[in-house]
Amino acid sequence: MKRKEFLKTLGGAAAFAVTASCLGGCSKSDDSVTENPVAGLPFSIDLTDSSSSPLATNGGYIIVNNTVVARDLSGNYVAATNLCSHEQKRKVIFQNNEYFCTEHGARFSLSGNGLNSDASAGLTIFQTVLEGNILTISA
Amino acid sequence: MKYLALIFGFVSLLSFGQNWETSFSKAKDLASQQNKPIVLVFQGSDWCAPCIKMDREIWSTEIFKTYASKHYIMLKADFPRRKNNKLSESQTKANAELAEKYNNQGFFPFVVMLDKEGNVLGQRGYSKITPSQFINDLNSMTNLN
Numbered sequence: 420m421k422r423k424e425f426l427k428t429l430g431g432a433a434a435f436a437v438t439a440s441c442l443g444g445c446s447k448s449d450d451s452v453t454e455n456p457v458a459g460l461p462f463s464i465d466l467t468d469s470s471s472s473p474l475a476t477n478g479g480y481i482i483v484n485n486t487v488v489a490r491d492l493s494g495n496y497v498a499a500t501n502l503c504s505h506e507q508k509r510k511v512i513f514q515n516n517e518y519f520c521t522e523h524g525a526r527f528s529l530s531g532n533g534l535n536s537d538a539s540a541g542l543t544i545f546q547t548v549l550e551g552n553i554l555t556i557s558a
Numbered sequence: 559m560k561y562l563a564l565i566f567g568f569v570s571l572l573s574f575g576q577n578w579e580t581s582f583s584k585a586k587d588l589a590s591q592q593n594k595p596i597v598l599v600f601q602g603s604d605w606c607a608p609c610i611k612m613d614r615e616i617w618s619t620e621i622f623k624t625y626a627s628k629h630y631i632m633l634k635a636d637f638p639r640r641k642n643n644k645l646s647e648s649q650t651k652a653n654a655e656l657a658e659k660y661n662n663q664g665f666f667p668f669v670v671m672l673d674k675e676g677n678v679l680g681q682r683g684y685s686k687i688t689p690s691q692f693i694n695d696l697n698s699m700t701n702l703n
Binding site: 459460461462463464465468470471483484550551553555557 | 602605606607608609611637662663664665666667668682683684685
């Protein structure tokens with residue numbers, strides 16, 4: 420076995436850990452480069468951490484790393500950028516089971532579709548993967 | 559041949575390891591003595607997949623390590639979850655204090671560039687960029703450019 424091959428086998432476990440948890444989410448971010456709108460992704464949060472406590476309730480949300488992370492009314496974890504496509508304000512929150520920009524009232528569905536005229540450009544939605552108490556958000 | 563591979567593996571693990579500080583006060587002392595900024599990295603080494611990705615793509619690369627050894631003080635705040643990776647009580651407490659001060663949003667990985675007094679110069683999450691691009695990005699937060 421050559422040294423490189425040996426090192427590759429060492430890296431295998433880590434590589435598996437990464438790919439296994441990323442599922443489809445990684446492919447998109449792998450194609451993008453520096454000044455992408457999804458810089459800072461993927462990231463993970465610990466749902467047992469006190470900073471994540473709003474996510475213990477359906478309809479609760481937190482803003483972390485320029486991302487709205489919410490638990491929808493069905494109990495699923497969802498995430499989107501907090502940057503509103505209307506006038507590029509970081510004012511998006513989660514309200515009434517949809518994303519809502521507090522600046523001018525743009526409303527976006529859970530899938531990022533605009534629900535009124537200010538929201539016509541849609542909202543960038545991220546993928547979430549839950550493993551135990553760890554929620555990973557990726558582009 | 560097997561043994562040779564093992565020895566190679568061991569030696570390369572030793573030489574590949576980033577020179578991480580784990581004490582904030584020591585990092586600040588070193589930063590003052592050597593007039594370097596501190597790169598504080600929050601990670602969950604055994605549960606946070608993006609952290610493992612960032613370690614492979616940035617921290618563990620030769621380019622980054624070589625550059626960092628000359629220009630930065632690298633400070634790690636790890637938050638392992640597995641029992642056998644548990645840190646000492648004092649280290650766990652010290653890391654929690656660092657998180658309270660510099661990562662109160664509690665997400666991982668999280669990189670904070672600090673000056674030698676511990677003032678925040680900039681913050682970053684994961685990006686799919688090369689080690690050189692990442693170095694440039696870090697340096698854009700300081701006067702190293």
